[in-house]
Amino acid sequence: KAGVTQTPRYLIKTRGQQVTLSCSPISGHRSVSWYQQTPGQGLQFLFEYFSETQRNKGNFPGRFSGRQFSNSRSEMNVSTLELGDSALYLCASRFTDSTDTQYFGPGTRLTVL
Amino acid sequence: AQSVTQPDIHITVSEGASLELRCNYSYGATPYLFWYVQSPGQGLQLLLKYFSGDTLVQGIKGFEAEFKRSQSSFNLRKPSVHWSDAAEYFCAVGLSPAQKLVFGQGTRLTINP
Numbered sequence: 001k002a003g004v005t006q007t008p009r010y011l012i013k014t015r016g017q018q019v020t021l022s023c024s025p026i027s028g029h030r031s032v033s034w035y036q037q038t039p040g041q042g043l044q045f046l047f048e049y050f051s052e053t054q055r056n057k058g059n060f061p062g063r064f065s066g067r068q069f070s071n072s073r074s075e076m077n078v079s080t081l082e083l084g085d086s087a088l089y090l091c092a093s094r095f096t097d098s099t100d101t102q103y104f105g106p107g108t109r110l111t112v113l
Numbered sequence: 114a115q116s117v118t119q120p121d122i123h124i125t126v127s128e129g130a131s132l133e134l135r136c137n138y139s140y141g142a143t144p145y146l147f148w149y150v151q152s153p154g155q156g157l158q159l160l161l162k163y164f165s166g167d168t169l170v171q172g173i174k175g176f177e178a179e180f181k182r183s184q185s186s187f188n189l190r191k192p193s194v195h196w197s198d199a200a201e202y203f204c205a206v207g208l209s210p211a212q213k214l215v216f217g218q219g220t221r222l223t224i225n226p
Contacts, residue, residue: 004156033213043203043216056213090156102214104149104156 002027004093004105012111018079021108025072025093031055032074033102034066037088046089049074050096078110086112115140117206119217127225128196134189134220136204144206146187147214148178152200160202163187174198199224 005024013019025032033056034046045058049068066076072093078085088109092102116139126132138144145164149157161172168180178189187204201221205214 035214035216042218043205043214045213045215048213058213092157101159101162104158106154106156 004091004103006089006091006105006108008108009106010109010111012113013081014113015081015083017081018077019081019110020075020077021089021091021110023074023076023091023093023105025074025091026103029093029095029103030072031094031096032068032072033092033094034074034076035090035092036060037090037107038084038086043090046076081112083112086110115144115206115208115215117204117215117217119202119204119220121220122218123221123223125223125225126194129193132189132191132194132198132222134202134204134222136187136189136217138185138187138204138206140185140206140208142208143182144208146178146180147205147207148172148176148187148189149203149205149216150174150200151203151219157203160189194222194224196224196226198222 007022031050033048037043048056052068063079068074088107090107091105094102118137147162148160151157160176161170163170163180171177176191180187201219203219204217207214
């Protein structure tokens, strides 16, 4: 079974632009979570989607948004990019809310210039 | 608010030596506990998890961890490290399997030949 896939793997943007990252969960998984990883703040939870509904949200500004499609694929969007948004964005999927383990993708490395 | 502390930012051990990585958490109740490993440029791979029951849990790659409620700790151990164990290790907690994960800052492990 294929793992969690994220596209693109690398992105370079400039301040003020917006960006969309994509995550395809493991087949059959219905929950997708997003995390931001930076050297200074470490790994921080962004949001979780389950059956196309946002179920949980971390402490990030409204510039960070996401959605989930009927096939469980998820996208996250960051508008009006700032230098501090440079990070590794990790996506994780799990089967349902009763399942214990989150499986992580390789991440998308976003650099904001 | 829940928090996770990994006191050691960087640890260096010789190949073949034993290893213990420390993790302490602050939570109102017994949380769900995880250890993940991240190799350079990669996502997170689950090593092991603790939900309930036997406080000594076995994971992949020869790792084990022990939950100690009295010390609010969940330390990771391996009796003999291999050069391929060089990576960053993250301890994480969650209120339940469905909730977001809160990660420690990570411990970078270097292996001396």
